Amino acid sequence: MGKYVIIGNGVTGTRAAEVLRGQQPDAEITLMTEEDYPFYRRPQLPDFVAGKVAGAALWGKRSEFYDRERLELRLSCRVESVDADAGKVRLASGEEVGYDSLLVATGRQVDGGGLPGEKLDGVVCLKTLDQAKALRESGGEGRRAVVYGDGLVALEMVRALAGAGFATTYAVPGPRIWPDVLDEDAADIAAARLRAAGAELVTGSPAERVAGTDGRARALVLANGTELEGEVFGVCARYRPALSFLPGDGGAFAVAEDLTTPWEGIWAAGDVTSDPSRGYFNWLRSWREGAAAGVAMAGGAVEPADKLDLLNMQIYGLSLVAIGKTTVAYRSGFSEMRGEYPYGEFYKKLVFDPDDVLVGAVLLGGIAEAGALEEAIRGRTKKADLDAGLLHQMFDRTYRTEYLGVQCPVCRHEIQLSPGAAAGDLVTCPICGVDFRLERGQGAAFVAKIAR
């Protein structure tokens, strides 16, 4: 028994609460969120803004879930500070709530990273349902939008705004889209997709400021002097853990492998623990870490936290899975294995360390082998020991397909299918629970269509 408080009602906090309830049937469990909504599926927000899905498709849990699991859900409840010595959280309302165990599952905030003008009206983000609703209601037809920055949210904002009808320009600071994850060939495929979706790409100059008139943003000004004019500006320059309520603003915050923090009785899990220097967000890892946190808070032993980078997303309808190390520096001793085929809509690459151990993979367009590759990377498999059938399937396009996979249309988890899987089959995503049907995609690949 005990009093458990979970700050954050995203996938991490929700999964932690669910697992914790299984372990502690009689405990008092409170979930707090500064937002006004029960758990919803954040990766669906771009499709919601673009009008491709209705609001109902967003809900991950409804009120019956909280009733059944006896979870107290406190909405619009912002935590301002934590007194770790007294075991209390202080809310924006001034109320204090005591805890025996506390989980910090507050995710990451995206902002302009101190870019002058980032607070002007018209500078927006796409992290929450309220922000998505405002963008959807504003309508994009006949209006211009500019998105700036690298990383998942920047790319998702371009997709959302272009999909909503905005004439959208995407400015990236470097020579190509998301150089942390995509090499030149993969970035070219993504850029072609983006242009086909009607967006314009501007590369090679960091932003200097957002210029405004009468408090309203007017143009994104780049360091090379270019001014990109618009009415809506999505500025995604910094991905920061949301920790300001912790002692010392969370500045000295380090999460151990068992998800404990420097403060007794406080755990942390999910996106809030991600490397702040990278534009990574990760639903699947958050889901797994949330479950581990539930076990840890109940006093159970957990596996060391899984820090393998694992990105599952879609770039304009192209499934992307990036696992571990995905780009290789010149003369680093690392090597790549790629197919000889022309990179049209399809790109597969393996990355090996100087000892020929598989340390990374990028799959764009066809992601069927992702599960097997993740396993091989975790198992530190050497090049010579990789399954020949797997390599043939990846790099010899005439080879019979043995590995079958499909990406969940909601959380982008890549699901391995049984060899007998066929078009029309109904599949339930084990991570977010959405039901979808398999449809034939390119070649032997399947694509998912949400079942109505």
Ligand SMILES: Cc1cc2nc3c(=O)[nH]c(=O)nc-3n(C[C@H](O)[C@H](O)[C@H](O)COP(=O)(O)OP(=O)(O)OC[C@H]3O[C@@H](n4cnc5c(N)ncnc54)[C@H](O)[C@@H]3O)c2cc1C
């Ligand atoms: C537009 C978009 C598209 C995405 N697409 C993909 C994708 O394709 N694939 C993928 O893997 N991932 C994707 N993601 C990322 C994925 O949604 C995140 O990895 C996941 O939501 C992280 O879960 P989390 O619970 O750790 O944090 P979050 O979902 O960020 O939840 C944090 C919670 O903390 C609460 N909170 C924060 N601060 C406070 C406070 N002070 N007081 C009270 N409550 C607080 C918030 O209200 C929220 O409930 C996407 C994200 C966005 C925004």
